[in-house]
Amino acid sequence: MASVDSNAQSRVVHMYDGRPTFSCANCSAVIALQDELISKSFSGRDGRGYLMHSSVNVRMGNKEDRPLLTGVHTVADVFCLGCGDRVxxxxxxxxxHSQKYKEGKYLLERERLVKDNAWKLDG
Structure with missing residues (x-):
């Protein structure tokens, strides 16, 4: 379950204790729960990408029409709240019409994330 830091305005506000997550490779802020993963078969600007149902601890840039591999899409870059890196x-x-399933979803670039399985090691 998410805990919210009510004092946070422009910094990281969501934490997911003990749940597998994807975190920012630069500052380790949680960016998404692994449960939100739809597909690993996407391409980002810098290599492979993950299509996700949702994301946290990000802010959106301006909307723009961008030609992508599957046609022109209206997208907005998303940036980590912790460090400001584009993720x-x-x-x-x-x-x-065949690409409408992507609307309302996030493409997170694999090279900008760290996968955290939240494993606990005994003694």
Whole structure:
């Protein structure tokens, strides 16, 4: 379950204790729960990407129409709240009907994330 730091305004506010997460490779802020993963078969700007249902601890940049491998999409880059690094983008709108399933989803770039399985090691 998420805990919210009510004093946080422009810094990391969501923490997920003991749940597998993806975190920012630069500052370790939690960016998404692994449960939110839809597909690992996507491409980002810098290599492979993950399509996610949701993301936390990010802020969105400006919307823009961007030509991607599957056509023109209206997207907004997403940035880590912890350090400001770009970690992917949010799909606002897809022009092609076959790509509509991406709308409202996040593309997070694998190279900008660290996978944390939240494993506990005994003594």
């Amino acid at each position: 992917g983008w949010f799909y606002h709108k897809a022009s092609d």
